[in-house]
Amino acid sequence: MEPLKIAIMSLTHGHTRKYYQVLKDNSKLNWVAVSASNKEVKDVFLKSVEGIPCYDTEMEMLSAHPEIEAVVLASENSEHLRQMKLCAERGIHILSMKIPSFDMEEYDEIIEATEKAGIVCQVELELHYNPVVNRLKELNKNGEIGKLLSFQATNITLSPVWAFPWQGVPELSYGRKIPLRLGDKRCRGGALCDHPHIFDLIREMTNSEFDTIFASVAPNIRPDLKVEDMLTVVGKMKNGVIFSLDPSWSKMEERLKVPGPGWEVFPKRMEVNITLNGEKGVIMTDCFGPNVYHNGSPNDRYTVQYTYFDEWVGLIDEFVDCIRNKKTPKINLRWNKKTIEAMNACYDSIYSGSVVQL
Amino acid sequence: MDKCKKGLEYLTHKYNISDRKYTLCKNTIKLEGGKEVVLFPWRSERRFTELKNLITNGTMGDISVIRICNINHVDSSFNSLIYRELDLCEIFGGSEIISIFAVINANTANIIAKLKNDIVCTVEVATTLSKGADLIDKHEIITTRGICCDRVVDTQIPQKSIYVFKNNNVPETYLDTDFELYGLDPNEVANVRCAFEILKNEKYADELITRDKVLNKLVEITLKSAKTAKNILLEDEK
Numbered sequence: 220m221e222p223l224k225i226a227i228m229s230l231t232h233g234h235t236r237k238y239y240q241v242l243k244d245n246s247k248l249n250w251v252a253v254s255a256s257n258k259e260v261k262d263v264f265l266k267s268v269e270g271i272p273c274y275d276t277e278m279e280m281l282s283a284h285p286e287i288e289a290v291v292l293a294s295e296n297s298e299h300l301r302q303m304k305l306c307a308e309r310g311i312h313i314l315s316m317k318i319p320s321f322d323m324e325e326y327d328e329i330i331e332a333t334e335k336a337g338i339v340c341q342v343e344l345e346l347h348y349n350p351v352v353n354r355l356k357e358l359n360k361n362g363e364i365g366k367l368l369s370f371q372a373t374n375i376t377l378s379p380v381w382a383f384p385w386q387g388v389p390e391l392s393y394g395r396k397i398p399l400r401l402g403d404k405r406c407r408g409g410a411l412c413d414h415p416h417i418f419d420l421i422r423e424m425t426n427s428e429f430d431t432i433f434a435s436v437a438p439n440i441r442p443d444l445k446v447e448d449m450l451t452v453v454g455k456m457k458n459g460v461i462f463s464l465d466p467s468w469s470k471m472e473e474r475l476k477v478p479g480p481g482w483e484v485f486p487k488r489m490e491v492n493i494t495l496n497g498e499k500g501v502i503m504t505d506c507f508g509p510n511v512y513h514n515g516s517p518n519d520r521y522t523v524q525y526t527y528f529d530e531w532v533g534l535i536d537e538f539v540d541c542i543r544n545k546k547t548p549k550i551n552l553r554w555n556k557k558t559i560e561a562m563n564a565c566y567d568s569i570y571s572g573s574v575v576q577l
Numbered sequence: 578m579d580k581c582k583k584g585l586e587y588l589t590h591k592y593n594i595s596d597r598k599y600t601l602c603k604n605t606i607k608l609e610g611g612k613e614v615v616l617f618p619w620r621s622e623r624r625f626t627e628l629k630n631l632i633t634n635g636t637m638g639d640i641s642v643i644r645i646c647n648i649n650h651v652d653s654s655f656n657s658l659i660y661r662e663l664d665l666c667e668i669f670g671g672s673e674i675i676s677i678f679a680v681i682n683a684n685t686a687n688i689i690a691k692l693k694n695d696i697v698c699t700v701e702v703a704t705t706l707s708k709g710a711d712l713i714d715k716h717e718i719i720t721t722r723g724i725c726c727d728r729v730v731d732t733q734i735p736q737k738s739i740y741v742f743k744n745n746n747v748p749e750t751y752l753d754t755d756f757e758l759y760g761l762d763p764n765e766v767a768n769v770r771c772a773f774e775i776l777k778n779e780k781y782a783d784e785l786i787t788r789d790k791v792l793n794k795l796v797e798i799t800l801k802s803a804k805t806a807k808n809i810l811l812e813d814e815k
Contacts, residue, residue: 500743505739512730527755
C-alpha cells in the first residue's frame with residue numbers, strides 16, 4: 220500500500236505534538252509538511268522536529284506540496300469550517316480535532332462540504348483507541364455487571380490556556396462570545412469545550428442518546444479566565460441510565476508557554492475515570508493509570524509520569540484504513556454531531572438554570 | 578503462546594519486517610541462521626523505559642540507592658527473578674555490578690549488589706505467592722533530587738486500570754497497556770515487544786546474547802554468596 224502523504228495544518232492545537240512520533244513511525248504514512256499559524260508555534264515545531272518543511276501559511280504549503288492527500292487539522296475551533304472547506308475543495312482528507320464546530324449551522328456546512336467532496340473526515344476522539352477503554356467497552360458489552368444503571372465519569376485536566384491561548388478566548392474556542400449566564404462575565408468556551416470524550420463514550424456504552432441534561436457552573440479556580448473552568452453535569456439517557464460527568468479543568472498548573480516538565484501542580488495532570496453501576500455489580504476504571512511517579516525536576520513535586528499513551532497510534536491507523544479502503548470512520552461527523560449537541564445543551568442549561576430536554 | 582505469535586506477526590507486518598524468518602518460543606526467539614536469543618521482556622516494559630528516561634533526562638539527580646522487590650508465584654523460576662532484577666539494577670544504575678552479598682532461605686532471597694559507580698542496590702525476591710495471585714513488584718530509585726518509582730505513594734501492591742466487583746469479594750482486575758497488542762496481558766506484551774525489537778535490530782540480538790552470559794554468572798555468584806555467607810567481589814571471580 221502506498222504510504223499516505225500527510226501534513227499538519229496550523230500547529231496551534233494542544234494535541235499537535237502528540238502526532239509527531241506517530242507520523243514519523245507509521246510506515247503507512249509519508250509526513251510531507253506542516254504549516255504554522257504563527258511564529259510562536261513555528262519556533263516550537265522547529266525545536267521539536269527535524270526534517271519536515273514548515274510553511275508560514277497553509278496555502279503556501281498546499282501550493283508547494285500538491286501531493287498532500289490528508290491533513291491533521293490542528294487548529295483552533297474557529298478555523299475549522301474555513302480550513303475544512305479548503306481541504307474539501309482540494310479533495311484532501313481530514314483528521315479533525317475533537318470539536319469540528321459548536322455552531323450547528325456551521326457543523327452542517329462542514330458535513331455537506333466533506334460529503335460532497337467524498338473525503339474522509341474523522342473526528343479525533345482518541346479515547347476510542349485507548350486499550351483500557353477498549354477493555355471497559357468489552358466488559359460492558361458482555362454484560363459483566365448486568366443491565367447498566369448509572370455512568371459516572373471525570374474528564375479532568377489542567378488548563379491548557381497558557382500554552383494554547385485560543386482555548387481561553389470565547390470566539391476562538393466556542394466560535395462566538397456568549398455569556399455563561401446573564402450577568403456573568405465569563406463566556407462559553409472553556410473546560411467544557413476541551414472535554415467532549417465522556418459525552419461521546421456514554422453514547423456508545425449505553426447505546427442510547429441524551430434525554431435530559433442539567434449542568435451547573437462553579438466559581439472559577441482561575442479567576443482571571445474569561446471562560447469557565449469548573450462545571451458539573453448530571454442527567455439521564457433515553458434508556459434510563461443516569462449519569463454524572465465532570466469535564467472541568469480542576470487540576471492546577473504552572474502557566475507554561477510551552478508544555479513540558481513541571482507543568483503540573485497537582486500530581487496527575489489529566490484523568491479520565493469511569494464508574495459503571497449495573498444490576499449485578501460495579502466497574503471502576505482509570506483510563507490513564509497506573510503509571511510511574513517521581514518528585515524530581517524541575518519543581519520537586521510529586522508527579523505522574525504518564526507511561527501508556529497509545530491513542531494516536533490506533534487513531535492514525537483507522538484514519539489511513541478509512542482513506543485507503545474507502546471506509547467511514549467510527550467517529551465521523553454525523554455520529555459526533557449529537558455529542559456536540561449535548562455539550563451545547565450543557566451550556567444552555569447553565570444559561571437558563573433549567574433542565575434541558577434533548 | 579498463539580496470541581503472542583499473532584501479536585508479533587501483526588507488528589512485523591505493520592512495520593514492514595515481515596520478511597524475517599523466526600520461531601517465537603516461550604522465553605526465546607530463534608532467528609534465521611540458528612541464532613537463539615533469550616527474551617528480556619522487562620527491557621520492553623514501558624514503566625521501566627519511563628523510569629530510565631527520568632534518570633537519564635535529568636529529572637532525577639544522582640542515584641544513591643535502587644530498591645527492588647519482586648514476589649512471584651511458587652511455581653516460577655527463582656533464579657530467573659534474580660536474573661531479571663540484577664539486570665534492571667545495572668540498567669537503572671548505568672553501571673556494572675562489582676559485588677554481591679546474598680542471603681537465601683528456601684525460595685526467598687535478599688541481596689545487596691553494589692555497582693561500580695557506588696550505587697547500592699537492594700533486591701528482595703521470593704517465589705511465595707500462590708498460583709494465580711497477581712504478581713507483586715516495585716522498583717524505587719532514590720536520588721539526590723528525589724525518588725522515582727513504578728508504584729504510587731501509599732500503596733503496597735500494584736494498581737490496575739480496571740476493577741470489576743461482582744458476586745464475590747475479590748474484584749476481577751484488568752491491566753491493558755498496549756493498543757496494538759490488545760488482548761495480551763502485560764507480560765505477553767513485553768515478550769512480544771522484546772521479540773519485535775530483536776527482529777528489528779540484529780545488534781540488539783547480539784547484545785542480549787552477551788548479556789545472558791553475564792547475568793547467568795551474576796546469578797551463580799548470588800547463589801554462591803548465600804552459600805558461603807560472603808560478600809563476593811566480581812573481580813575475584815574472573
